[in-house]
Amino acid sequence: MNISNTSPNGTRKNCSGSHKKALTFAYRVGGGVYINLTNRCTNDCTFCLRNNADSAYGSGVLWLEREPSAAEAFEAARTIADGCKEFVFCGYGEPMCRVGALIETAKLLKAEYPDIPVRINTNGQSDLINGRDVVPELTGLIDTVSISLNTPDPEAYVRVCRPAYGEKAYHAMLDFASRCAAKLPHVVFSAVRETLTEEEMLKCEEIARKTGARLRLRDYISENNQNG
Numbered sequence: 001m002n003i004s005n006t007s008p009n010g011t012r013k014n015c016s017g018s019h020k021k022a023l024t025f026a027y028r029v030g031g032g033v034y035i036n037l038t039n040r041c042t043n044d045c046t047f048c049l050r051n052n053a054d055s056a057y058g059s060g061v062l063w064l065e066r067e068p069s070a071a072e073a074f075e076a077a078r079t080i081a082d083g084c085k086e087f088v089f090c091g092y093g094e095p096m097c098r099v100g101a102l103i104e105t106a107k108l109l110k111a112e113y114p115d116i117p118v119r120i121n122t123n124g125q126s127d128l129i130n131g132r133d134v135v136p137e138l139t140g141l142i143d144t145v146s147i148s149l150n151t152p153d154p155e156a157y158v159r160v161c162r163p164a165y166g167e168k169a170y171h172a173m174l175d176f177a178s179r180c181a182a183k184l185p186h187v188v189f190s191a192v193r194e195t196l197t198e199e200e201m202l203k204c205e206e207i208a209r210k211t212g213a214r215l216r217l218r219d220y221i222s223e224n225n226q227n228g
């Protein structure tokens with residue numbers, strides 16, 4: 001994806017291109033209800049599932065005809081929430097590109113389901129996307145923030161994640177993680193196991209330890225292994 005194809009706040013335009021589109025605002029993955037707020041993203045990761053698929057884990061098409069309001073996202077989640085163990089803001093895009101709708105949806109979820117934890121899966125670039133520190137606004141609403149660390153090396157991050165903001169995206173992500181760790185119950189760094197050497201994994205663990213986060217190494221998700 002071409003870096004020049006970005007909006008002023010760094011989000012990529014036309015991410016959904018000519019894909020088939022739908023109104024899949026929420027979908028189930030096991031005990032989790034996943035909420036799909038946007039297809040916008042400030043990264044263009046080489047390993048992004050969106051490069052090879054239109055859906056995830058048996059969901060409907062996740063390219064959106066339009067972005068949902070908070071009320072629509074809540075209603076879509078509520079209708080599939082039977083037996084739900086966790087709500088997750090994680091769609092075919094970066095949920096912090098819609099932080100206002102995310103917070104409003106989280107408030108509705110917490111009011112209806114006070115005992116069910118809420119997680120955000122994010123690239124951690126909220127400060128650059130939103131131009132402010134939104135972590136205080138997440139307090140009391142978000143139980144876990146899972147941040148894609150991907151690599152211990154800023155230059156490698158730029159090569160692999162191709163952020164619209166360049167290398168400062170990596171440092172902004174680490175700052176965001178530290179502030180989340182100070183205010184929210186759980187912070188998780190994630191990385192794709194197959195993309196790291198043993199030495200890089202150890203460095204990722206060290207970064208997580210210093211930040212107050214847990215490191216989760218996950219397997220690469222492709223079109224062919226999303227059911228695993």
Ligand code: SF4
Binds near residue numbers: 044045047093122
């Ligand atoms: S941050 Fe997530 S949604 Fe954005 S390009 Fe990377 S893997 Fe895809």
